[in-house]
Amino acid sequence: MKFKSIAFAVVALAATIPNAPVFAAELELLEPGKLQVATEGTFSPFSMRAPDGTLDGLEIRVMKEVAKRLDLTYTPVLIKWDSLLVGLQADQYDIISASMDITEERQKRVTFANGWLESGGRIVVQKGSAIKSAADLKGKTVGALVSSTFAKIAEEKGAVVKGYKAESDAIQDLVNGNIDATITDAIAGAWAIKNSGLPLEMTPDFVSHVQKGFAIKKGKPELVKAVNRALADIVADGTYTKLTVELVGFDPAPKDPIKSLE
Numbered sequence: 409m410k411f412k413s414i415a416f417a418v419v420a421l422a423a424t425i426p427n428a429p430v431f432a433a434e435l436e437l438l439e440p441g442k443l444q445v446a447t448e449g450t451f452s453p454f455s456m457r458a459p460d461g462t463l464d465g466l467e468i469r470v471m472k473e474v475a476k477r478l479d480l481t482y483t484p485v486l487i488k489w490d491s492l493l494v495g496l497q498a499d500q501y502d503i504i505s506a507s508m509d510i511t512e513e514r515q516k517r518v519t520f521a522n523g524w525l526e527s528g529g530r531i532v533v534q535k536g537s538a539i540k541s542a543a544d545l546k547g548k549t550v551g552a553l554v555s556s557t558f559a560k561i562a563e564e565k566g567a568v569v570k571g572y573k574a575e576s577d578a579i580q581d582l583v584n585g586n587i588d589a590t591i592t593d594a595i596a597g598a599w600a601i602k603n604s605g606l607p608l609e610m611t612p613d614f615v616s617h618v619q620k621g622f623a624i625k626k627g628k629p630e631l632v633k634a635v636n637r638a639l640a641d642i643v644a645d646g647t648y649t650k651l652t653v654e655l656v657g658f659d660p661a662p663k664d665p666i667k668s669l670e
Contacts, residue, residue: 435478436628437502443480444501445471446487450574453599453655454507466595466660469651470524470642471505471622477638488573490554493517496625503635504623507593509557509616510666519628520621521635523665529558529616530594532582535607539589542615551578551590558591561615575600582608591615595656619666632668 438444447455449463458464463484475482485501492504496518503521510520531550533539539548546566552559554571562569570587572578578590583606592600594614601608624632642648649659 435631435634438499441481442483443475443478443503444483444485446485446492446495446501446504446506448489448506449486450576451507451596454596466525466652466655467505467507470648473642473647473651474635474638477641478634490573496623502631507620508623509618510621511557515669518623519626519632519668519670520623521632522639522667523619523621523662524639525620525660526662527620527660528594528614528618529561529591530597530614531589531591531611532597532608533589533611534582535609539611541611541613545589548588551581551587557616562591595660619662626670629670632670636668
């Protein structure tokens, strides 16, 4: 009887503590106490290396804070873009933080936490290029990440698409004159032009408007709910703004986040 009373008291006390950590077992994690997160580590300013060699970037900062709010150890798993969804289905990690657009097609395969960032697709060209808008892409060679929404958009515009496994490779090929343009995320494109000093510019039009989401394997509703709660708290208390404005100069949080389907 005494043991039962103590156990009941502990449970009751935990229930009264605001934001008490959720038990790892309840979050459907692959390993208790760890949030294993897939990221590329090469897509600035979403994921990149800080001067001291540590991972940094928009998605890294936000996901680290999510893990902290859930009382979990943030554990990054570096993986190439075209293997992200395959690895998730194979239970190689718990969640994907890599800059992934929320699309109807992807929602059939995974569950996205509520949209965490709003952006869009922009065309990057060499300065002085004859390409002034998406209407000029027909017949041109355009670089884009393989299996990305940007590759599909380029095809729809009549371009000849060259696929890449890393955004940095597409940018380098553009600088070298091996492709006519590349389509990338607006935030990433602006970052690359500003910080690289390369002779590049973006056309003024957007080819898409999207929200980014953290992808979770279907059948993990508690993990989805926990991540959504943490994200909402991070935005509400101003932490999101502090984490992101320093990098890109503005707050990219969606005004009306796309909600999880699970």
